Amino acid sequence: MSAVNKLPNPDLHRGLEGIIVDSTSISKVNPDINSLIYYGYPIQELSEACSYEEIAYLLLHGELPNPTQLNQFTDYEKSFRYLSSEVISLLNLLKNACPMDALRTAVSFLSLEDYILKDKSIDINYRRAVHLLSIIPLIIATHYRIRNDLKTISPKKDVSLAENFFHMCFDQIPPKVVIKSFNISLILYAEHTFNASTFTARVISSSLSDMYSAVTGAIGSLKGPLHGGANEAVMQSFLDISDPKYAKNWTYKKLSNKEKIMGFGHRVYKNGDSRVPTMKNCLKELSEWKKNWKWYEIYEIIESIMVKEKNIYPNLDFPTGPSYYLMDFDMEYYTPIFVISRISGWTAHIMEQIAHNRLIRPLSQYIGPDIKKVIPLKDR
Ligand SMILES: CC(C)(COP(=O)(O)OP(=O)(O)OC[C@H]1O[C@@H](n2cnc3c(N)ncnc32)[C@H](O)[C@@H]1OP(=O)(O)O)[C@@H](O)C(=O)NCCC(=O)NCCS
Known part of the structure; x- marks a missing residue:
């Protein structure tokens, strides 16, 4: 009976990080x-x-x-x-x-x-x-x-x-x-x-x-919330902050508590999400149209602290959250x-x-108990 190997397997890539699983033209x-x-x-x-x-x-x-x-x-x-x-x-x-x-x-x-x-x-x-x-x-x-x-x-x-x-x-x-x-x-x-x-x-x-x-x-x-749900979580954060004058303290408190700030970070982009500048510009135009710069100011404060302190950039959910708010959609x-x-x-x-189908069926590393003998129900 071989003992189960619980050491990390070099072929194990949790979250499929860095793994190319198929090709795409899209x-x-x-x-x-x-x-x-x-x-x-x-x-x-x-x-x-x-x-x-x-x-x-x-x-x-x-x-x-x-x-x-x-x-x-x-x-x-x-x-x-x-x-x-x-x-x-x-x-x-x-x-x-x-x-x-x-x-x-x-x-x-x-x-x-x-x-x-x-x-x-x-x-x-x-x-x-x-x-x-x-x-x-x-x-x-x-x-x-x-x-x-x-x-x-x-x-x-x-x-x-x-x-x-x-x-x-x-x-x-x-x-x-x-x-x-x-x-x-x-x-x-x-x-x-x-x-x-x-x-x-x-x-x-x-x-x-x-x-x-x-x-x-x-x-x-x-x-x-780690995927599409982040745009709602972003706006909830902005509403919790409520005023640009609280944004700095709010951000530093989150960082010192080691909490994630929604709308930041990305598995693929590590130096900034290429979609963000275009959407940030839309947020700017919407703020101008509504004559409401509160959310844009909060955006800029959190962004500058995150880049300075953590070198982590906003993803697309960061500008879309407040943009949809200014468009009057329910969160x-x-x-x-x-x-x-x-x-x-x-x-x-x-x-x-x-x-071009091929059944997607990866492997896993078993780290459960070693082989055991089944004891009949009456004896357990
Ligand atoms: C998107 C996300 C899941 C990518 O995750 P990932 O590639 O697995 O990166 P990790 O979660 O391992 O983070 C790597 C490091 O950056 C930090 N980090 C990543 N995103 C962060 C965030 N939003 N706020 C604060 N710190 C963050 C992590 O704490 C970790 O730091 P550590 O190494 O000191 O522990 C992650 O950035 C995240 O949870 N972001 C918030 C949710 C979000 O906006 N999702 C929308 C994605 S488009």
């Missing part, structure tokens, strides 16, 4: 230009020049659309702007559920409305991807209205995906500065290589399960908004995984 954090790229395009240029719909097309097709392709794509997306009465009833049942849980349950439910669930051909999965892109904002907005005892609002089909989302949440479409910043946040959040939720979706897809199962799992993964909807964006990356990865 995105890369490119160290040469210190930027995230989607199919070769730097994220900053995409945010400057494109709509979120163009990015969703890019992620699903591998290339940016020309005007005709974009029109066809947006018409196709708009054709899915409809919630069945069953989904609306479900959202009513889920009125008191946390919005991420309601969204996860509703997406899981959508599989019951897919009468060709077993068909996993490329064309049908592409149709599902565009359907999810279109319908997820509707689910979130409808849940928001129900949860706040407001009358639900039907979707508009003559406006962009972002404009329709605001329309269905607030019964109005805000000024351009808000739509522009919201669109940029969707572009920046859309895709980020093998992050936890995307990897979850790929693991689920690798057993040849269906797209709804993979997206349901991905939503569960994104919910956690618990910030991570669902992340889903409106990341669904395009997830579905692109699901389709890539299925196209």
Whole structure:
């Protein structure tokens, strides 16, 4: 009987840190230009020049659309702007559920409305991807209205995906500065290589399960505060600080207590998240529009202390938290908004995984008890 080896195995990489588990054409954090790229395009240029719909097309097709392709794509997306009465009833049942849980349950439910669930051909999965892109904002907005005892609002089909989302949440479409910043946040959040939720979706897809199962799992993964849930945690910190004059003490206290500050650090970026400057600029524009500089000032104080004391930089959740606050969204909807964006990356990865599938099944180092003899129940 050999004794169990409890020494750290040199082949063990906890959290898969530094391990390349598969190849992808979709995105890369490119160290040469210190930027995230989607199919070769730097994220900053995409945010400057494109709509979120163009990015969703890019992620699903591998290339940016020309005007005709974009029109066809947006018409196709708009054709899915409809919630069945069953989904609306479900959202009513889920009125008191946390919005991420309601969204996860509703997406899981959508599989019951897919009468060709077993068909996993490329064309049908592409149709599902565009359907999810279109319908997820509707689910979130409808849940928001129900949860706040407001009358639900039907979707508009003559406006962009972002404009329709605001329309269905607030019964109005805000000024351009808000739509522009919201669109940029969707572009920046859309895709980020093998992050936890995307990897979850790929693991689920690798057993040849269906797209709804993979997206349901991905939503569960994104919910956690070390991943997508951080944007809500960031705003909670800002509200706890409440005034820039308390930000310095708050930050030093967190550091001396060895507590993590939400919205800082990243497994891949160690010298700053390439998406942050673009989104910080949006936060600046929103602060100017609202004539409310409080959150921007708190941002700058925490950022400067974290860089000076720990050499740790903000990640994208740090500017999106206060930006969504200035756009008047309830805090618990910030991570669902992340889903409106990341669904395009997830579905692109699901389709890539299925196209070149290999079951994802890693090994583990056993550190449990050595082999034991089973004693019959009566003798235990
Ligand atoms: C994102 C995150 C999970 C990456 O984690 P990781 O690569 O595993 O890095 P670690 O958690 O091991 O951190 C490495 C070191 O930096 C410190 N650190 C990392 N993020 C920190 C943060 N947000 N605040 C304070 N210290 C932090 C850790 O305490 C650790 O210090 P130590 O070596 O002295 O113990 C981590 O930075 C984090 O928890 N951030 C806060 C949550 C967040 O913003 N998530 C959104 C990610 S996009």
